[in-house]
Amino acid sequence: MTALPRTVPISPDVVDLRCSFASLPLRHPVLAASGCFAYGQQFADFLDLRALAGLSTKGISPRPRPGNPLPRICETASGMLNSIGLENVGAAAFLRDKLPMLRAQGISVWVNFFGEDFAGYVECARLLDAGAGAGIDVLEMNISCPNIKKGGIEFGTVPEVAHRLTRACVEATRIPIVVKLTPNVADIVEMARAVKEAGAAGVSLINTLTGMAIDVRTRMPRIATTYGGLSGPAIKPVALRMVHQVARAVPDLPICGMGGIVSGEDALEFLMAGAACVQVGTANFARPRAALEVLAELRALMAELGIATVGEATGCLRAIPPEAPWEPPGN
């Protein structure tokens, strides 16, 4: 039995969606997520990229990577598994062929990056810094991709290792580093604290959950690497829980929330859990305009609920009031 908060609907026109993430101004809180937006150009056929708050590119490594064998994806209940293998054009080709178009859009450009080993991460941060400087707003450090072998899993799951890696990358660049954490850990708060202490400007929460699917007719896994990363609405409750835990335990750490957002209501849930902004990922595959649809729905929903600003939404979660105490009868 909980009363609704007193809300006075307002006009969608007066909802102020401007916000900031780690002191970077954003026109609104909806970005497109890494791995689900390539380098942006394919989406220009479907929408005006300038209407996005920003986007996070496909993960960039120092050198190009060809990606994993087939099959690489399969759909699951309310989600999908992928094991693309961090295929990308490499830092040099990205800087030369992809970044200029993104810069020209005047949106927040987040470049997701990784290395195949410790030195590779630092090298990639240096290369991107040297080649782009002010043209990149955020380096989103991917320490969480499940689809890379070579011991990469430690970067995202052992706090001391994540701390060392983050510190080394922070020192290698002037661009703010936002660390994208993996949910495949026992304690997300510990990981968030470790990267914050190492100088991360914020965290992106969450990457995919590792999962598996089997084709019983062929008796084979449905993706070639056996395990892949689960994304889509199926993982949203896990993502929300982690955003909430980190927001509560590490209050000064800006959080970019993501994981199964397909609607404005999903986005508002993430803001209420404590995210400063959100990314829309898997939904872009089915609906290339998904991020803008999420934004329009978010504006309408905030108006309906009388929430005038993003700041007002972030962390406005109310606690469920305690029940009246129960006493065994006859006392």
Added chain:
Amino acid sequence: MAPTQFIARVTANRRLTGGYFILELSGQPTDGGGSVAAAEPGQFVMLRGEWGRELLNPRAFSVLHVDPDGCFSVMLKAYGRGTTRMKALRPDDSMTVTGPLGRPFPGPRPGVAQILVAGGVGLPPLHFQARRAHALGVATQLELYYGGRDRDDLVLLDDFAGWDVRHVLATEDGSAGTKGFVTVPLAGRVADARARGEAIELLACGPTPMLAAVRKLALEHDVDAWLCLEEQMACGFGVCLGCAVPVHGPQPYRYCCTDGPVFTAKEVRWP
């Protein structure tokens, strides 16, 4: 032509034999983008019904037919969660369409016989190719080699007859045409053409084992062949990178959605 995404309305859902059905859709992009009416044989559309959050991604279907007025159709069979729902679609239901996508088959060339090789649900792009050739008055240059499990598995044969496209049939149970795989009579046809110095090329779409056999035949006899492939894809426009196709060349993979779905037998890197 740049793809667009728009809502289309189902105008008909026609049952064929063998569990196949043809879904006819009508709709135009409202943003002035490319229409599916401009699609060519081999190109495809991504279709998604009002599936909520349970079925996330659209499914890819080769275009069967287009009308200049924006109506188009696909042919499919219910074999998974998405196609099972599509089988139940009725007129006026709506679907989200993204397309036209991919690169088409080459058109017929003067003096070269085009042999269409179809297996099961791989018929649509070849049916479209034959219809197009008929409209251009060159259908007699085409032949169809069409295989299926049984007689009911072979559909739309009257269309090919009406277009004067000669056809050779094969079924696994022998209920229509020769008994066995269609690649057996095809092998005879290819060997014979090579022996006589006849110029031929192969256009194929169907199950992967059939495509592998067509590829092998083409490579052995040094005949040009184009294979229309099918891979799992989430987006259809080059973003998810799920539909990689192993190829020979400077890169190990190309993409079924943007580089294909039509690939040459020579470039595909299969065992």
